[in-house]
Amino acid sequence: MTHAALHADPPSAIDKRAFRNALGAFTTGVTVVTTRDAAGRDVGLTVNSFNSVSLEPPLVLWSLARSAASLQAFVESEHFAVHILAADQEPLSNRFAQRGADKFAALDLERGEGGIPLLPGCAARFRCRTAYRHEGGDHEIFVGEVLGFEAFTRAPLVFHQGGYAVAVKKRPAVPKETDAADASISRDALVYLLGSAHAMLLAALRPALAARALCDDDYFVLNILSVGVPRSVDELDALMALAGRRVTAPQLAALAQRGLVRAAPDRPGAWLLAEAGTRAMLEMAAVAKAVEEDALQQIDYSEAHLLKHLLRRVIRNTVKGGQPALWPAAS
């Protein structure tokens, strides 16, 4: 093991926090590295210093803080496993980033060389033999020879500037439309894209609505009331008007007659979902989930997450101050 001479005192110009922030510009995946200590206890921690080193022989590396409780176990153990976390494994990352927690509780483990614990649900995992260890300042660098690996088709969890992120592949640019000169709406316009997506999703829900003798307007009213806030006809009408729809007192009375809505006990003139309405909306929620899954086919977890995140931002950017809100302010 050779070491170049290091400054005993780091140059004072290096501010630790600024250094850490600058390093945060380097976007990484997130891994959990596991091993087994001399007493046979499972040990592991969240690590983003993982990197590939060599293909021939197959080598990977990661670095472990000397202050980590797991240092001794990794130093003494011959083997470790690196799990590249999938985009939905943020809770697992948080769990393994905590000192002292029972990190392996209720996990469905497999075992690798030397009994090292192998975690389920990740994007890829590598079983390694510790080939070298190097001193790396306040960290110990572990170089592992890969003995075996598995890759699963799951989108990875990403870490960027101190927070979790998702990776979305850049697609080739969509060629510019040539027929934009006419007055028709562009196929690239957000209002066209959102409108079409909404119309298609609603169309997919209609058979289930028809089976319950509900029209689109009934569905919108019941959806608003499913939030659990009592609403008067005027309030319902104002919310419906946002979607270009109206609702009247006779429509509410008809829904009440079918046992779908009921008068709110402590707010005269306001309506709540009745038992049959709650049941119908629970059933419709399951149908809507299936329709969503169908619509999100071939769109991976990261892309779906980003799509919803961006739609929320579009909604926030376009809501005007005076518009009524569907959810109470606290939620």
Ligand SMILES: Cc1cc2nc3c(=O)[nH]c(=O)nc-3n(C[C@H](O)[C@H](O)[C@H](O)COP(=O)(O)O)c2cc1C
């Ligand atoms: C995203 C992320 C990446 C991390 N990367 C590392 C790392 O590369 N090396 C390290 O020693 N600690 C890293 N940590 C911190 C450890 O996971 C954390 O200190 C953990 O409590 C150590 O566990 P232990 O003390 O039980 O060994 C990271 C934490 C997070 C959230």
